[in-house]
Amino acid sequence: ASAITVPVPLGDRAYDILVGRGLIEAAGARIAALGARAAALVTDEHVGPLYAQALSRSLAANGLRTAVITLPPGEATKSYAGLERVCDAVLEAKIERGDLVVALGGGVIGDLAGFAAAVVRRGVRFVQVPTTLLSQVDSSVGGKTGINSRHGKNLVGAFHQPSLVLADTSLLDTLPAREMRAGYAEVAKYGLIDDARFFAWCEGNWTGIFDGGPERDEAVAQSCRAKAAVVVRDEHETGDRALLNLGHTFGHALERITRYDSTRLVHGEGVAIGLTLAFRFSAALGLCPLSDAERVEAHLKSVGLPTRLSHVPGGCGTVDELLDAMTQDKKVKGGSLTFILARGIGQSFIAPGVEAEKVRAFLTSEI
């Protein structure tokens, strides 16, 4: 299988992202080349039965002793209990400092297994084999790992960069359509942030991404390049990396209001509504042409994503509830709201200190 290589030049922690169809069959050789003797393969009950055997076989064929750890699917697995299970299984498998944790799954498994790798034996290396579009274009790149606590999502974690990311795009053939669309919102986001050409390319080529044509590999690779560039500039999110939150201030608020109930709203759907709102808000503030906001919405709508507050199943709550949910966001500093706004498609920027009254007026007009 031919692969596109996206380098992530992070000094002594530099690594490659490989993107292509059929990569897991040859994964063993790539992973063995990292020099480990054993691997703990962490997966979930949806992904494991589909792909764990092919991957563990390939690892074994390349001389790696492999143990498989299978966890229940879903966000609830990203917990202290889940962390304990993975750490204990990794120790049980006699994984040592030179060995590897391999995450085979979506963002839940990647975040959890990555965090376990960051802390078990004070840190072992790990490899990401992301199996959702969202994890291939977003969560597997950049080194944020962690679990949820009763105080909120992703509040306990570590920066721990993978040693390799293998994004096998053929694995997306079994991904439910709704998960595929949700991940696509993040793909479109990269164009909207700073690459108007890529957004226009998406408008013309999105069906190939969904159908598994060569456009899928191109889109995943381009998204990884975009994320890697931001991460390399600002690994620990002290500045620029916040641009990746375009659409997320509104999106996170909607996830909170729908109580993270994935039957109502999944992350990418919240992001799709959030992207549309970020552009409509920018237009309302006179920063961006309304026609750009309409173009964003038309495209997200055409792939089947929700774009408006009225599209939230079970309702989006009142303006006050929305504002409340937004100011609880961990990215909010000192009571004022930080937004990612745009002057147009591909021209987003960080806007600190947006007055709550302006947000209120906008939401009132949207509800």
Ligand code: NAD
């Ligand atoms: P997920 O891991 O829950 O996967 C979604 C569903 O698809 C699950 O039911 C899973 O079992 C199933 N699945 C996965 N791959 C499949 C395949 N190839 N075929 C069939 N079914 C498959 O969800 P996700 O959207 O991948 O990730 C969401 C998580 O990612 C959240 O916890 C979020 O906080 C995290 N995240 C992290 C970062 C980061 O930078 N670390 C960035 C964005 C999101």
Ligand code: ZN
């Ligand atoms: Zn996101």
